[in-house]
Amino acid sequence: MTFELSREHEEFRRVVREFAEGAIAPHAAQWDRDHHFPTDVVQQMGKLGLMGLTAPEEYGGAGEDGDFTSVCVAIEELGRVDQSMGITLEAAVGLGINPILTFGNDEQKERWLPDLVAGQALAGFGLTEPGAGSDAGATRTRAEMGDGEWVLNGAKQFITNSGSELTSCVTVTARTGQNDDGKAEISAFIVPADAPGFTAEPAYDKLGWHASDTHPITLEDVRIPEGNLLGERGRGYAQFLATLDDGRIAIAALAVGCIQACLDACLQYAGERQTFGVPIGRKQGVAFQIADLEVMLQASRLLVYKAAATKDAMRHGSGPKLSELKQAASVAKLYATESAVTATRIATQVFGGYGFMEEYPVARLYRDAKVLEIGEGTSEVQRMLIARGLGLPVE
Incomplete structure (x- = not known):
């Protein structure tokens, strides 16, 4: 068995390479020095269709013409000239769009996906916490139901695409109770970036990926509608x-x-x-x-x-x-x-x-x-x- 790319994939590679070498490569070193996140280039990536490679046409995506292999080709080509822009695309599609696309209901998809797929917005993925990295089951962020709303309190760290001017939401995990076996019940939520109490703290001073947007986030009595529960309760x-x-x-x-x-x-x-x-x-x-x-x-x-x-x-x-x-x-x-x-x-x-x-x-x-x-x-x-x-x- 071989895993050679199809002619269509190779043509797609050529298109992405031309974009990367023209729009990114000449500026990558300066963006790295300045710790600059180029929102205009991210939006161009959206116009090129890179954000919608796994999304249905009804949300502006590639539909049947797209696949996950194409996502990998695009990330590889961007990463070849700038790892920061490569991880921006990876996080935008794999961590930002994917949870909503896979586990969201129709209303959630219609609300969030069109702008994310178009590259006019970005979503973060809030799993890691100060005391819960590889041991993600040790989540301390909590979500409590009251008056038809979820109230979230906690903190997440190392969250990509969480504090840029394009960030529209962050999906987060939070404790919502306790299972019969005594373990924490953990659910997932879509938290709008403009919700009162949601704070993207100052960006990290990182060893690398200087042109990538990465922040810790704080949730202080963040109130979101009951309908912002992502997927089934307890399955987050x-x-x-x-x-x-x-x-x-x-x-x-x-x-x-x-x-x-x-x-x-x-x-x-x-x-x-x-x-x-x-x-x-x-x-x-x-x-x-x-x-x-x-x-x-x-x-x-x-x-x-x-x-x-x-x-x-x-x-x-x-x-x-x-x-x-x-x-x-x-x-x-x-x-x-x-x-x-x-x-x-x-x-x-x-x-x-x-x-x-x-x-x-x-x-x-x-x-x-x-x-x-x-x-x-x-x-x-x-x-x-x-x-x-x-x-x-x-x-």
Whole structure:
């Protein structure tokens, strides 16, 4: 079995690459220095149709012409020139639109999806808390019902697309009671960004992804209509975990873009930089490291395509089981993200002293890559999930 892209996917790649190289690449370094979130470019991404690749036509999406593989192609191409814009798209579609599209009722979809799909608005995904990261079941945010409204109190952290001028809402998990087994009942809610008591705190001063919008959020007596419950009460945690399955594949695609950028930069530099009168690419010590980048790139890309193909097959109601998707997503996420971190280390080494200078893109890639091993499930979590998928009773 192969996972080669169709002619339509390759044509789509060309369109996204042209956009990325024209609208993003010339400005990426400056946005990184200024910690600038380019809302106009995000809106252009929407006009190009990148936000609606998995959404039905009735909400402005691609309908049957779109699929999850296309999302991965787009994220890869954006991530190749700027990881910040790659994660912005990944979070906009996989974490922003997907929960509402998958678990929302008709009224919620009609209310929120058209603007999100058009790129005129962004939605955040509020799962992680100060004391509940990988242990998301330790959620402390609470939602209580009173007078036909839910009242939310709590805090979320590391929330992408949560505080920009385009942010329209954040889906959050909150405790709504206690189950018969004594564990917390966790439900999901759509919280409008303009709701009184909703505060996007000052943006983080991050190691990388400087042009991405990331904030902690605070909920203080935030009142939302009863109808803002997302999906079934008590199923919020399960819904968000299902969302992360898709997100892990998309993060892996972002990692592929990072590896490709490292390979591209190293090939150019190794052909131009000379020592002892010859290009450094003629030296085995350099050439072999670049060869390793090619191996990591091909393996990572194939794992991503396999996982995306699994998702698309399930989307059309055929073939794989959910357990196969989960395993494929975790394998792709683990291998591709760890490979991306290694790739940036290799690229920085190939560039030598210049690799330590911010004027060269490998320095930015080096900073951006590390979080790929952390976001949407750490490498340790992926290893645990893969082991469980193999039937090992790991805790």
